Amino acid sequence: MTDPIITIRGLTNRFGKTVVHQGLDLDVMRGEVLGVVGASGSGKSVLLRTIVGLQHPAEGTIDVLGTDVLTADAAHLRNVQNRWGVMFQDGALFSSLTVRENVAAPMRERLGIDAETRRALADLRIAMVGLPASAGDLSPSDLSGGMRKRAGLARALSLDPEILFLDEPTAGLDPIGASEFDALITALQKALGLTVFLVTHDLDTLHATCDRIAVLAEKKVLVTGTMAEMLRVDQPWVHAYFHGPRAHAAQPPAGGN
Amino acid sequence: MTAGAVAPEPLALQGPVTLASLGDTRAFLESHPDGRALDLSGVTMLDTAGAWLLTSWQAGKGGTLTGANAAQTLLLETVTEALASAVPAPKPRPVHHQAGDTLAETGKAVSQVAVGLGESLGFLGLVMARLGWTILHPTRLRLTALVHHMHQAGLNAVPIVALMGFLIGVVLAFQGASQLQQFGAEVFVVDLIAISILRELGILLTAIIVAGRSASAFTAAIGSMKMREEIDAMRVLGLDPIELLVLPRVLALVLMLPVLGFIANISGLVGGGLMAWAELGISPGMFRTQLLNNTDVSHLLIGLIKAPVFAMIIGVVGCHQGMQVKGDTESLGSRTSRSVVVAIFLVIVVDALFSIFFALWGI
Numbered sequence A: 001m002t003d004p005i006i007t008i009r010g011l012t013n014r015f016g017k018t019v020v021h022q023g024l025d026l027d028v029m030r031g032e033v034l035g036v037v038g039a040s041g042s043g044k045s046v047l048l049r050t051i052v053g054l055q056h057p058a059e060g061t062i063d064v065l066g067t068d069v070l071t072a073d074a075a076h077l078r079n080v081q082n083r084w085g086v087m088f089q090d091g092a093l094f095s096s097l098t099v100r101e102n103v104a105a106p107m108r109e110r111l112g113i114d115a116e117t118r119r120a121l122a123d124l125r126i127a128m129v130g131l132p133a134s135a136g137d138l139s140p141s142d143l144s145g146g147m148r149k150r151a152g153l154a155r156a157l158s159l160d161p162e163i164l165f166l167d168e169p170t171a172g173l174d175p176i177g178a179s180e181f182d183a184l185i186t187a188l189q190k191a192l193g194l195t196v197f198l199v200t201h202d203l204d205t206l207h208a209t210c211d212r213i214a215v216l217a218e219k220k221v222l223v224t225g226t227m228a229e230m231l232r233v234d235q236p237w238v239h240a241y242f243h244g245p246r247a248h249a250a251q252p253p254a255g256g257n
Numbered sequence B: 001m002t003a004g005a006v007a008p009e010p011l012a013l014q015g016p017v018t019l020a021s022l023g024d025t026r027a028f029l030e031s032h033p034d035g036r037a038l039d040l041s042g043v044t045m046l047d048t049a050g051a052w053l054l055t056s057w058q059a060g061k062g063g064t065l066t067g068a069n070a071a072q073t074l075l076l077e078t079v080t081e082a083l084a085s086a087v088p089a090p091k092p093r094p095v096h097h098q099a100g101d102t103l104a105e106t107g108k109a110v111s112q113v114a115v116g117l118g119e120s121l122g123f124l125g126l127v128m129a130r131l132g133w134t135i136l137h138p139t140r141l142r143l144t145a146l147v148h149h150m151h152q153a154g155l156n157a158v159p160i161v162a163l164m165g166f167l168i169g170v171v172l173a174f175q176g177a178s179q180l181q182q183f184g185a186e187v188f189v190v191d192l193i194a195i196s197i198l199r200e201l202g203i204l205l206t207a208i209i210v211a212g213r214s215a216s217a218f219t220a221a222i223g224s225m226k227m228r229e230e231i232d233a234m235r236v237l238g239l240d241p242i243e244l245l246v247l248p249r250v251l252a253l254v255l256m257l258p259v260l261g262f263i264a265n266i267s268g269l270v271g272g273g274l275m276a277w278a279e280l281g282i283s284p285g286m287f288r289t290q291l292l293n294n295t296d297v298s299h300l301l302i303g304l305i306k307a308p309v310f311a312m313i314i315g316v317v318g319c320h321q322g323m324q325v326k327g328d329t330e331s332l333g334s335r336t337s338r339s340v341v342v343a344i345f346l347v348i349v350v351d352a353l354f355s356i357f358f359a360l361w362g363i
């Protein structure tokens, strides 16, 4: 599993005079869980938004599943969009639809599947992310934060994507909920063979789920590597991040993966 | 899973079994009799939708699945587990129309209207109480916010209100002229214009325009704050949303609507005067003399005295609808449109009540 599924070269993102990324390079390999970490405001969300086409970069190329997403025509782009799922920070559920309709919405829009099957598949996704069956009929505003995240994940999984983008999936969850979410992502990743691009702040999540970690600092991807390799990096921010008081608490007793 | 001792030859499923090929796979499964073993060794791709189809086929028709590789087995197990935990949600019961449904709905609607009316009255009372309190403690008034809303709801509405008044004056003069000319009573077009604009139309139409502009703006602004829990944040900080958000808006309208109404009156008279001059040859000097001699100043006062009441209605309805927005975007939209409809409706109702009142008093 070493062929890159996402290749980013020379990416530059600017907002007015603020340069968020400059000459950023990153490879995401097929079937891996890549954790992206970095200080607040270092541009993790902007990187994710750029890859999925919500933000047009000033320079650079982005290749996803063999398609240059910045220059591809609408038909090619749609084909790639059907093969990835995105979960936003707070779920970003459509508030006028029920949870089931939210999960079924991508199937309805993209593929002509009959209503009965859509409903059954949506219920399956809802069950797979660990939501009770009764949640399907609720509207997003009736859900708790953790349930909204699960529902967001169910919608992201709706088209059986090959790549899953997650923006801080465990932020704001209680520790039990967060570790359940970690286990869920690992289980789904194993079962579906997903590639996961995971933006997170949560060291426990990094330990529990990630095969590789990319550190975003100084406007680029500073280092990538396994958890064990991260612990040996000397760069001050990386050192502080992986050796801080919270880092020690999060170390699993057996060491890295 | 191993290919056990299965009597008939196992069916061989080939190629991808995914969401995209769901229809083909289903057709394949349905074209074969029940209870057979299914060989998955030829399956190149399997996703959750495919796994769902296979496991439901297995459960429903009593078949067995063989030849899946490790990853596919894991996926099938995951889906089976999820399906087991998913108690099928009860299907929505088909609703039959029953005798008495309409009656029950009518009753519900009436009681809802009554509850809504009661709540609005409560809110009006709350705003009045805070207003009184603020009058006693003028330093607590948010002056910056007040001036900001006077600018937004008042000053920015001047062009549209002036234009509207001017055109109403033109239309009245034109219509009045063609009728009054038949009796040779052209000069009374001045009275027609002056009384109808000063007493009724100037202020009523201004209020309707302001309701459309500002009631919706108030609802949208306060409603989106409500959605993002800003109102709750204010409450836990010990800040009073009525004092901070509602009073400046309502007060700004109460102060500005009479001014806007006055502007509409003046531009209406100008428009009517110009039209009377062009159409009937009534010179501006004649218009002025006729206006001053025949039209009592009470008409202007009767018009303007309604303005603060209309302003109160518009402001309170707009803010109250905003406060009732729930967590979803749908309710923001419906509340915004409702606030405009309710505000205009109430303005017209109250205008009618004023007319009756003034008629009874004989002014």
Ligand SMILES: Nc1ncnc2c1ncn2[C@@H]1O[C@H](COP(=O)(O)OP(=O)(O)O)[C@@H](O)[C@H]1O
Pocket: A015, A018, A020, A038, A039, A040, A041, A042, A043, A044, A045, A046, A047
């Ligand atoms: N739409 C935008 N307009 C201007 N600046 C933005 C925009 N989106 C993000 N930024 C800036 O880009 C930087 C990175 O933001 P973000 O990617 O959200 O950080 P994080 O790594 O915490 O997710 C921040 O400094 C932010 O202010």
Ligand SMILES: [Mg+2]
Pocket: A044, A045
């Ligand atoms: Mg972010």
